[in-house]
Amino acid sequence: MRRDEFTEIRAFLEVARERSFTRAAAKLGVTRSALSHTISALEGRLGVRLLSRTTRDVAPTAAGERLVESIQPHFESIAAGISAIGALRDKPSGHVRIVCPDDAIDLVFRPRLPAFLHDYPDITVELIIDNGFTNIVERQFDAGVRLGEAVARDMVAVRIGPDVSYAVVGSPEYFRRRSAPANPQDLTGHNCVNLRLPTLGALYAWEFEKDGREFSVRVEGQLILSDIGPAIHAALDGIGLAYVPKDLVRPYVESGHLRAVLVDWCPTFQGYRLYYPSRRNPSPAFSTFVEAFRYRDR
Structure with missing residues (x-):
């Protein structure tokens, strides 16, 4: 295989894996236009379209899927062989x-x-x-x-x-405006910081348990985030209540910057x-x- 052919195949596999010219170009360290030119050259040489392009998505065609299935294992074997050589060094790399x-x-x-x-x-x-x-x-x-x-x-x-144990926390400023919830059902009347699950696109339902009974509560609030770190900051800023790992907020609770509520209802996960x-x-x-x-x- 010529060097340019190897480069074209590697570029195609990266685009097929990432489903994006932009992300694949970043991983390969080339410009998006250069990557697009490489793929076009490969398709031209093979005489078949390998990728279906739309304004929002890039996906392998039937021919592209067949090419991925046939050559991907070989590239993985090459990567494994290179990694195995590294084992000969004094320390793993x-x-x-x-x-x-x-x-x-x-x-x-x-x-x-x-x-x-x-x-x-x-x-x-x-x-x-x-x-x-x-x-x-x-x-x-x-x-x-x-x-x-x-x-x-x-x-x-x-x-x-x-x-990992979870906790419902809010700032003293927040609790000056609203009374603390006595049970999980009371959360429906509070401004809660929601988390969006990226895979399903749904909001995470807060999980609770008591006396062997497990249940979830779908909360509402003005702020929706995708990460727990910003949710903790939102609670510290007094925006609303957050449902987060207890160990991450322990220093804030001990210092009085946050207050934990519904302690008897919060679960512990493996x-x-x-x-x-x-x-x-x-x-x-x-x-x-x-x-x-x-x-x-x-």
């Missing part, structure tokens, strides 16, 4: 790509990342924040992070954090798991990452 919710950054990774990166200077860690249910195989992530209950059974799941396909042969860098972040209850 490579790039580890993880997709995770934003609160997992502070709850799981931030406390341990400095030591890991110091101990393994040849490993690059890329953490992509996505609170939806990302297809890690399709997007070529090494692994994803979810709470224990949400991991699919066909995935290898490694626990990387303790159980801790975060790092999950990845069981059929994938992990690189030395990824295996090292997994062992370093494996949760060990002391």
Whole structure:
């Protein structure tokens, strides 16, 4: 295969994976126009259209899907072979790509990342924040992070954090305007900060439990966000009540900047798991990452 052919095929696979010329160009380090020219050259040489382009989407045609299925495994084998060569070095090296919710950054990774990166200077860690249910195989992530209950059974799941308790919090300023809710049903009369689930497009229903009974409450409010971090800031600013991991707001509660309510109703979920396909042969860098972040209850 000539060098230009290899470049064209790699460019096509990236566009087909990302479903976007803009995102694929950013990953490949080229301009969008140069990438479009490369794809056009490949289609011209093969004499068949590989991508269907609209103003809002890019998707492989039937011929494009067939090409992806036939050549993608070979490119993955090349990447695996290159990673295997890295295993011959004194210390593992490579790039580890993880997709995770934003609160997992502070709850799981931030406390341990400095030591890991110091101990393994040849490993690059890329953490992509996505609170939806990302297809890690399709997007070529090494692994994803979810709470224990949400991991699919066909995935290898490694626990990387303790159980996560949630809390409903508001600022003193907010509670000067409104009385605290006595039970979860009272939340319907409060200004609550909603979270939009990117995968389903729906608003997250706040989950509660008491005396063995589990239920959800759909809350309303003036502000809708997609990440937990900004929801905490909104609560601190007095905008409304937020439903967030207790450990992330503990300093604010202890300092009096936030007040926790409905404490007896708030649930605890299984801790975060790092999950990845069981059929994938992990690189030395990824295996090292997994062992370093494996949760060990002391």
